[in-house]
Amino acid sequence: MSHVPKQLQYTKDHEWVRRDDDGTFVVGITDHAQQQLGELVYVELPEPGRTLKPGDALAVVESTKAASDVYAPIAGSVLGVNPALASEPEHVNTDPYGAGWLVRLQPAAAGALPELLDAAAYAALLDAAH
């Protein structure tokens, strides 16, 4: 069974989003997503400064078997990426909500966020898929 932390928000594409106190957002992929992908051997992250619309390809995570896109959950620009993943992509498998974070985003505008799922709604989505 995969882990779904209560304090995070989620997309139906299995990204997680964390809003930090400074108003920036951290994005990663969920425990369920990393389990489905298997061991990651390469993570491609965006250039800082790139601007994104919700649903734009944000990153690529590749396992021994396949490549998968990670989508931007909100509009914003890339403030920074997780530097450790260049040499240690396995952090995404071992700690998807911590050391395996992917990208920090500056949201495009203050105000309403797009429709993200809370933990209960995301867990229900995973249950429904089984």
Place this chain on the structure above:
Amino acid sequence: MGHQTPLYVEHVAAGARIVEFGGWDMPLHYGSALAEHQAVRQSCGIFDVSHMTVVDVMGPDATAFLGRLLANDIGKLAQPGQGLYSCMLNDAGGVVDDLIAYSTADDRYRLVVNAATRTQDLAWLARVADRDDVVLRHRDDLLMLAVQGPAARRLAAPLLPDGVGAAVLALQPFESVYQEDLFVARTGYTGEDGIEVVLPIPAGIDLWKALTVAGAVRCGLGARDTLRLEAALNLYGQDMDAGTSPLTSALAWTVAFDPAERQFRGRAALEAQKAAGITEKLTGLILEDRGIMRHGQRVLTPAGEGVITSGGFSPTMDRSIALARVPVAAEGLCQVEIRSALRAARIVRPPFVRHGRVLVE
């Protein structure tokens, strides 16, 4: 749900992630494909390969039949116990499948062909056999295990019946021993030493369990693919198929044009290809940039364009490697189009890894 091998319950109990492959529900990995890969390179891994198709060929015309069926020369098998890698070709010179043919007795052979191609392979065998006096027996009553790695034979030998264990330690590559219902060949698909064992189902389940107790690591299709890619062993359906020639698939060494009078299926087409000139080759690529090369990506070389037939991550080299079909003259630096970006790569002579050692710069 696909076919299941007799070991399916064992795989699930061992925590396997199951995937569909060629109509079969097979283990992808048992937790870590990377750890399974390393076990085979460093000690011993075991694979359930019961989805492979075993066909016994027997009868007075068996040798003549295989002489027409196979692009390699069955006459090279001087005595029972020897084995031969070969393609069988269609009349256009395309690869119907690749296989290993083992001589098991006078006028008797065992063929091991691929899982995903079973139906068309069996149909092709029957068609080429035509009016030959041969019996083709599809052995779906047997189980097949691959025990692979530098420690494989040492680990397996004591678990085999008296006589067979000692014989296994003495086998040369591609040789086999066949006693009662137990068949053991020194072959594999990993680039390491090892054996493939074909035996009745109950004995096979017992051997699988005994090997795991002895310390062999269960391995799934994920490790099987990274191991064979490092060893530059072709995968049927990806690196070659019914539309590609062995002469452009790094398999020219498996085509026996001598003796000149042996009329094997596809011979005329291959001779015409040779006369017209071979324009492509299957070779190796190493990615110099970051990223992972994958099947189907374009390769741009100074000599023209090519395509990746198998690409992926090499756990041993910690970078991406690939097999690619490119113009014959292509060498040195090239580019690969990965997700619409051009990445620097280099053409190298495969294999990449054999017997635990990296063989390319």
